[in-house]
Every structure is written in C-alpha cells, then in structure tokens.
Amino acid sequence: MRGGGRPGLLRQPSRRVNGNSTTGPWNRTRGRPGALRVIDRMMSQRILGKSPLGVYLRLSEWIWQRLPLPTRTPLSAYGHLMHSVVRHGDRRQWFGTYFFRNRPQLQLISDLAELRRRTPAVRIAVLGCSVGAEVYSILWSIHSRHPDLRVVIDAVDISDEVLEVARQGVYSRAVSDLVLEPIFERMTEGEIREMFDAQGDRLSVKPWLREGIVWRRGDARDPQIVNVLGRHDLVVANDFLCHMEPVEADRSLRNIARLVDPGGYLVVSGIDIDVRTHVAKALWWKPVPQLMKDIHDGDRSLRLGWPWKYWGLEPFDRSRPDWRIRYASAFQIKETR
Ligand SMILES: C[S@@+](CC[C@H](N)C(=O)[O-])C[C@H]1O[C@@H](n2cnc3c(N)ncnc32)[C@H](O)[C@@H]1O
Numbered sequence: 001m002r003g004g005g006r007p008g009l010l011r012q013p014s015r016r017v018n019g020n021s022t023t024g025p026w027n028r029t030r031g032r033p034g035a036l037r038v039i040d041r042m043m044s045q046r047i048l049g050k051s052p053l054g055v056y057l058r059l060s061e062w063i064w065q066r067l068p069l070p071t072r073t074p075l076s077a078y079g080h081l082m083h084s085v086v087r088h089g090d091r092r093q094w095f096g097t098y099f100f101r102n103r104p105q106l107q108l109i110s111d112l113a114e115l116r117r118r119t120p121a122v123r124i125a126v127l128g129c130s131v132g133a134e135v136y137s138i139l140w141s142i143h144s145r146h147p148d149l150r151v152v153i154d155a156v157d158i159s160d161e162v163l164e165v166a167r168q169g170v171y172s173r174a175v176s177d178l179v180l181e182p183i184f185e186r187m188t189e190g191e192i193r194e195m196f197d198a199q200g201d202r203l204s205v206k207p208w209l210r211e212g213i214v215w216r217r218g219d220a221r222d223p224q225i226v227n228v229l230g231r232h233d234l235v236v237a238n239d240f241l242c243h244m245e246p247v248e249a250d251r252s253l254r255n256i257a258r259l260v261d262p263g264g265y266l267v268v269s270g271i272d273i274d275v276r277t278h279v280a281k282a283l284w285w286k287p288v289p290q291l292m293k294d295i296h297d298g299d300r301s302l303r304l305g306w307p308w309k310y311w312g313l314e315p316f317d318r319s320r321p322d323w324r325i326r327y328a329s330a331f332q333i334k335e336t337r
Contacts, residue, residue, distance in 0.1 A: 039088050057086065061308040076315060083307035083314065087272065091310060093243045095162050096181045097130040099137050100191070101238075104294035105269065106141040108330055109236065112265045112288070114146045116233035121150040121212065125232040125259050127220045128240035129155040131176075132166025133183050135213060136205055138236070140195055143209075154229050156218040167215045169205035171196075221252045231261040239270030242311040249275045257283065260333045269295070269329040270302060273314060277326045287328030296327050 042053040060082060064072065072079070100106065113122045126135050135155045142151055157163050165171075165178065175182055184192060184203075196203035218225055220237065237256050241249040249272055257279075260266050265288065268276060280287070296316045297303055306312030316327050 039085055043089065053085075057082065057308065064308070073315075076317075079307040080314065083310075083312065086308060086312075087310040089310055091243050091245060093240060095130050095159070095179050097133045097179060097239070098181060098183050098186050099133045099195075100186045101134060101137065102269070102295060102298035103186075104291045104298040105238075105267065105329065106137055107145070108288065108291050108295060109138055109234065109267055110142045110145040111290070112234055112267075112330065113142050113151060114149055116264060117149060118233070121152045122234065123154075123230075123232040123261075124151055124234045124236065125154045125156065125229055127156045127218075127235070127237040127256060129157050129162075129166060129215075130159075131162045131171070131179055131183075132169060132205075132215075133171075134236070134238065135166065136169070136195070136209055139209055139213070150212070152212045152214070154214050154216060154232070156216050156220070156225075156229070158217070158219050160217055163215050163217060169210055171203050173201050173203065220256050221248070223255060225255065226258045229259060231264070232259055233261055233264045234267065235259045235264070236267045237271075238268065239311075241268065241271035241275070246272050246275050250279055253279045254283070257285075257333055262335050263332065265330055265332055267330045269299070270311065272310075273326060276329075277322065280325050280328070280331055281322075283333075285325075285331035285333055287325050288330035288332060289324070289328070290330075292324075292328055295329050 039053075043051055045051060045053070064075075064079075067075075113124065116122050124138070126138065129135050132155065135153055139151065139153065142149055155163075155166065157166070162178065171183065173184060187195075192198075192203065194206075195209065196205060198204075216229070218228065220240070235256060237253070241252060244252060253268065253271065253275065256268070257266055266285070279285075293316050296313070299313075302311065302313040303315075304312075306314050317323060320326060
C-alpha cells in the first residue's frame with residue numbers, strides 16, 4: 001500500500017515482496033473470464049509503444065484528482081466502472097506501512113481486546129506486520145485506552161528483512177529504502193516523544209512497548225499456520241490480502257480465520273472488498289457495527305486510491321442492501337471451519 005494521501009501525490013511503490021499469485025481462474029496462464037481477456041487484450045495493445053487504455057486511465061485519473069470532492073459523488077458509477085478495469089491489472093506485495101495508520105480501527109481493536117480480557121493475557125495475532133509500525137501502534141492504543149489490560153502479540157510476516165527491522169524497533173525519520181513511506185506522518189510530535197527515545201535522526205521504540213511481542217516468520221496462506229501459532233482472541237490482517245489475486249485472497253482469508261478463537265474477532269482491511277464480503281457471508285461472520293464508517297474512511301491512502309488503484313477502497317454507500325457486511329472490517333467469528 002502506498003501514498004501519503006494527497007491526490008496526485010501517490011508515491012512510487014515501495015519494494016516488491018514476492019511474485020503475484022499463480023493460482024486460480026484469474027491466472028492468465030489458466031485462462032481468464034471473457035471480459036477480463038478483453039481487458040488484457042486492450043492493456044497489451046500498443047500504439048507508438050504506449051497502451052491506449054493505460055493512457056486513457058492515467059488521463060482520467062489526472063482529471064479525477066483535480067475534481068472538487070462533491071463533483072465526484074455523481075460520478076461514482078463511472079468510478080466503479082474504472083475500478084472494475086484496474087482491479088484486473090497486476091498485483092504486487094509491498095512493505096508500505098504507517099504508525100497510527102487508521103486511528104478509528106486502532107480504537108476498535110483496543111476495545112475488542114478489552115472485551116476478550118482474560119488471564120494471564122489477551123492473545124493477538126498481527127499478520128503481514130511489515131516493519132512493526134502497526135504492532136507498536138496497536139500496543140500503544142491498547143495501553144492508552146485500557147492501561148491494565150495485558151496482551152501478548154504474535155507478529156507475523158513472510159519477510160525476514162522487515163521482521164529484523166521490526167524486532168529492533170529503531171526507525172529513521174527519513175523515508176527508508178525498504179518501506180518508502182513517511183511512516184511517522186500520521187503521528188503528532190507529542191506522540192512521537194512518548195513512544196520513542198530519540199537519538200539524532202533515529203527513533204527507538206521505548207523498552208516497555210516491546211514487551212509481550214513474539215516476531216515470527218510465517219505465511220498467512222500456509223494451512224499449517226494454525227498449528228504453529230494456535231488460536232487468538234483477536235486476529236489482525238491488514239493491507240496485504242489486496243495484493244493477492246482474488247482467488248488466493250479468498251483462500252488465505254479463510255485460512256487466517258482459523259486462527260480466531262471461537263467468539264473472538266477478526267479485523268481485516270486492505271483487501272478486495274468483494275472477496276471479504278463473499279467470505280464473510282459464506283462463513284456467517286458477524287460484522288462489528290461500531291465505528292464502521294470511521295474505520296472505512298480512516299486510512300486515507302486506501303480511500304484516495306479509489307478508483308485508480310486496484311487496492312483503492314470504494315466510497316461507503318448506505319444504499320447498498322448489503323452495506324452492513326460489505327463495509328465492515330471487523331467480525332466476530334463464532335466457530336471456525
Ligand atoms: C503493505 S504491508 C502492510 C503492513 C501493515 N499490515 C499495515 O497495514 O500497515 C504488507 C506486508 O504483508 C507481508 N505479507 C505479504 N504476503 C504475506 C503472507 N502471505 N503472509 C504473511 N505476510 C505477508 C509483506 O511482507 C508486507 O510486510
């Protein structure tokens with residue numbers, strides 16, 4: 001995921017993690033549905049070395065980003081059409097992350113953790129944790145809202161490179177080559193002072209905030225992951241399933257849900273919204289209504305990326321009959337299959 005949130009200033013992608021999915025009917029080598037093949041053909045056509053569809057999309061994006069926000073609302077049907085085109089383009093994994101990326105979501109995670117209060121500690125798994133910004137933000141938020149709540153966190157990522165940074169908990173104020181995002185831009189200076197010890201340009205996470213975290217290498221797609229990690233009161237899986245092809249994301253999401261203790265909660269955003277809705281309905285997950293719209297709009301990169309980036313998040317639309325499940329990013333999971 002990327003982008004500082006300003007229209008037209010979406011940043012270049014941060015480093016690619018691994019290849020695209022090679023599974024499922026969306027795979028080009030296995031044959032794609034007819035409409036997608038047409039889009040593929042249009043994408044691959046070249047005039048003077050350029051793809052006419054690519055040029056059209058870039059020009060439309062340029063105009064769209066310059067429209068005043070109220071003007072975009074009546075154009076949302078066009079936005080959905082454009083998004084249906086771009087979401088069939090290539091997907092890639094990225095390391096991009098932020099501290100305090102989505103504040104309403106952090107608030108909800110803290111309150112769900114409190115609901116699952118237990119002795120000796122509430123168990124949380126954070127999948128796709130990247131360099132750790134999300135994990136430290138979660139711990140910070142829980143501590144701020146429920147100071148006496150004890151939690152232990154399994155923080156999992158597929159990349160050893162980011163896990164090493166996360167484990168050290170030392171970050172440069174400058175944008176790093178690894179993440180390529182201004183990871184502190186959503187924090188206030190006061191919060192930075194409380195959360196880090198500063199040595200020149202380097203910020204080191206305070207020792208108390210490092211307690212109770214186990215950093216682990218793991219693959220959210222691995223069916224054995226539940227045997228390794230066990231069940232958790234709360235599982236967080238943000239901003240990496242969107243980079244998988246829909247079929248693989250669907251399968252991974254079902255796998256991730258097995259990590260949730262019956263009655264526990266799954267928080268999942270930064271995912272193809274059709275995939276999430278489909279799985280949530282199929283497995284009878286109970287959407288958590290609290291802060292739903294605030295969380296939906298809480299990560300400006302995602303919202304401003306729509307409709308031009310495949311990972312962009314459509315506007316919250318209460319006129320949809322399924323909006324209560326479509327726009328939920330937290331679910332209670334009664335039983336796992
Ligand atoms: C865009 S970052 C998101 C970081 C953080 N979750 C956030 O929301 O800010 C995606 C992270 O997911 C990791 N990742 C990608 N595929 C994964 C998989 N199958 N299992 C575990 N981690 C994965 C990547 O290595 C990367 O660090």
